[in-house]
Every structure is written in C-alpha cells, then in structure tokens.
Amino acid sequence: MSFFVYFIQCEEDRYTSLLGVGVGILLFLLTSFTDAGTVNAENVSQYLSAYPYDNIIFTDKECSTCKISKVSSLPARSKHCGICGRCVARFDHHCGWMNNCIGERNTRYFLAFLLWHFLLCLYGTIAIGLVLAGRLKELRVVYILTVYYGIENSFYSLAPHVVQWLLGSYNTQILLMVFLAIVSLLLAGFFGYHANLCRTNTTTNETFKWQDYINWRRKLNEARASAAALKSSISGMSSESKLPESKWKAFFRRSPLEDAEVVVKNNMYDKGMFHNIWEVICPLSTRRSFSQRKSKST
Numbered sequence: 001m002s003f004f005v006y007f008i009q010c011e012e013d014r015y016t017s018l019l020g021v022g023v024g025i026l027l028f029l030l031t032s033f034t035d036a037g038t039v040n041a042e043n044v045s046q047y048l049s050a051y052p053y054d055n056i057i058f059t060d061k062e063c064s065t066c067k068i069s070k071v072s073s074l075p076a077r078s079k080h081c082g083i084c085g086r087c088v089a090r091f092d093h094h095c096g097w098m099n100n101c102i103g104e105r106n107t108r109y110f111l112a113f114l115l116w117h118f119l120l121c122l123y124g125t126i127a128i129g130l131v132l133a134g135r136l137k138e139l140r141v142v143y144i145l146t147v148y149y150g151i152e153n154s155f156y157s158l159a160p161h162v163v164q165w166l167l168g169s170y171n172t173q174i175l176l177m178v179f180l181a182i183v184s185l186l187l188a189g190f191f192g193y194h195a196n197l198c199r200t201n202t203t204t205n206e207t208f209k210w211q212d213y214i215n216w217r218r219k220l221n222e223a224r225a226s227a228a229a230l231k232s233s234i235s236g237m238s239s240e241s242k243l244p245e246s247k248w249k250a251f252f253r254r255s256p257l258e259d260a261e262v263v264v265k266n267n268m269y270d271k272g273m274f275h276n277i278w279e280v281i282c283p284l285s286t287r288r289s290f291s292q293r294k295s296k297s298t
Contacts, residue, residue: 020120027113028098036103037089037285039066039078046291047075047089050284054268057209063087077269079205089285092194092203104283111198111280114191121184128177132170141165201269201276210265 039047053060058076065080066087074080079091081101090104102110136142145151145161152158166174197203202210270276284290 020123024113024116024120027109027116030109031095031102031106031113032098032100034100034106034109036084036091036101037105037283039075039087039089043285044075046285047078048073050290051076051078051090051269054266056266057206057213077203077206090203090283091205092197093205104285107194107198107280108283111191111194114187114194118184118187118191121180121187124180125177125184128173128180132166132173132177135170136162136166198277198280199273200267201271201279202267210267214265 053076060073063074063080065082065085066074074087075089077090078087080087081091081094083094084101086101088101088103090107092102092107094101095110098110100106141162142153142158145158146153151161194204197207271279
C-alpha cells in the first residue's frame with residue numbers, strides 16, 4: 001500500500017514538473033515571438049492618438065531611421081531599436097535573453113515569464129530543503145550526533161556538524177538549492193522593479209529620460225537661484241554700508257540653492273494603479289477602440 005501511494009505521488013510530481021516547464025517554455029515563446037508593438041505606416045495614426053506628447057520627455061519628432069510616414073511623426077513613448085531595426089510603441093528595453101524588444105504588446109508576457117520562473121525557483125529551493133530535512137529526520141542524524149558523539153542538543157552546537165554532514169553527503173543538492181535561491185532573489189528583484197513601473201505606467205526607457213530631465217531642471221533652477229543670490233548680494237554691497245554680519249549668523253544662513261524650485265515628476269500617462277495595470281494586461285492596440293482611432297484622427 002505504501003509503495004502504491006509513493007508511486008502515485010511520484011507520478012503527480014512528474015506531471016507537475018512537466019506542467020511547470022511547459023508553462024515556462026510557453027511564456028518564453030510568447031515573449032520572444034510576439035510583436036512588441038511595431039509602429040508602421042498603417043498604425044502610426046492610432047498610436048499618435050493613443051499616446052499624446054507630454055512636451056516634457058516626448059516631443060513631436062520623426063524617426064530619422066524608419067521615416068514611417070511623410071505626414072506623421074514618431075508617437076510618444078515609442079523608440080527606435082537599433083538591434084531589431086524598428087520603432088516600438090511603449091518601448092521598455094531590448095531583452096537579449098528573449099532576443100526581442102519589450103514593448104506595448106508583450107510586456108504582459110515578459111512580466112508573467114519573470115513571475116513564473118521566480119515561483120519555480122522558489123518552489124525548487126523549498127522542495128530541496130524539505131527533502132534534505134526529511135533525510136536528516138529519516139537517518140536520525142541529530143540523534144546520532146547528540147547520543148553517540150556527545151554534542152550538545154542546541155542549534156549553535158549542532159548546526160556546524162549538520163551542515164558538514166549535508167555538504168559531504170548531498171553537496172550537489174546543496175549547490176543546486178543555493179543556486180535556485182540566488183536566482184529566485186534576482187528574479188524577484190527584477191519582477192518587482194518592472195511591476196512598479198507598470199503600477200506607475202512608466203517604462204525603463206522613460207525612467208532614464210525622467211532622470212535626465214529632472215537633473216537638467218534641477219541644475220537650471222540652482223543656477224537661477226545662484227544668479228538671483230549673487231545679484232542680491234551685489235545690490236546690497238552697492239547700497240548703504242551696514243554692520244558686518246557675525247560669523248555665527250553667516251554660518252547658519254540659508255543657502256540660496258535651498259530656495260531653488262523643486263522639480264516634480266509630472267507623468268501624464270499615470271492614470272491610477274488599476275488603470276495602469278489593466279493597460280499592461282490588455283494593451284491599447286488589442287482593444288476594439290484602437291482601430292477606431294484612425295477614423296477619428298483623419
């Protein structure tokens with residue numbers, strides 16, 4: 001009876017493993033071979049209507065490489081990929097692992113791929129850990145160490161000896177478990193980063209653009225504040241003489257750079273968390289209303 005139960009459990013684990021690998025391969029193929037959102041002459045007017053210019057990080061300009069249309073410009077949030085040789089709507093980045101751009105139409109598959117493989121690696125780490133813990137209990141390693149070797153029955157005393165036994169008996173399994181744990185942490189961080197981008201309706205490409213814009217505006221505001229402070233000090237020197245300022249007062253005096261205007265990120269594409277996530281799950285170009293945008297704009 002126990003053999004029959006063990007056989008059934010092994011068969012279930014086998015089918016579960018095949019299902020996990022099959023879903024991972026399917027998500028890889030969907031991410032790699034799905035059109036990321038190529039902008040061409042047929043859909044450029046729809047994308048121009050779907051993604052208007054914010055005139056901050058996206059302005060009206062033409063792609064000098066593709067030259068999609070003589071009368072249309074490159075839609076906002078789009079970028080020309082030099083590797084793929086095409087303009088991609090809502091361009092995030094070009095993924096070398098997928099050999100494809102991550103854009104408007106396949107971001108959902110890319111996120112699902114990251115989440116699924118994170119769960120697989122996490123499952124593998126926990127499963128190997130449980131198997132090793134079962135072997136420890138089955139072989140009564142702790143009992144042997146405490147009774148026959150006289151080791152104190154405490155975690156700090158037993159841990160080095162248990163780890164030494166595991167490394168000597170199951171070094172391959174330990175190495176695999178550590179590898180899966182590291183990969184799961186990397187995938188969790190990568191998925192969390194892209195999930196946060198989707199939550200705010202931002203892409204990796206736009207993140208760099210916003211950083212450059214905010215740094216430029218901050219330096220510009222600081223330069224204006226410094227110029228205003230210098231002008232004020234010069235006008236003060238030219239006015240009537242007054243008592244010299246004490247060193248302590250000069251030390252605690254507010255810096256003119258602190259009066260510079262604070263630069264705020266104004267993302268017009270952020271329409272709320274639920275709307276942003278739905279835009280990733282159901283891209284604009286896959287909706288029925290997207291095909292009707294051309295008739296409204298022409």
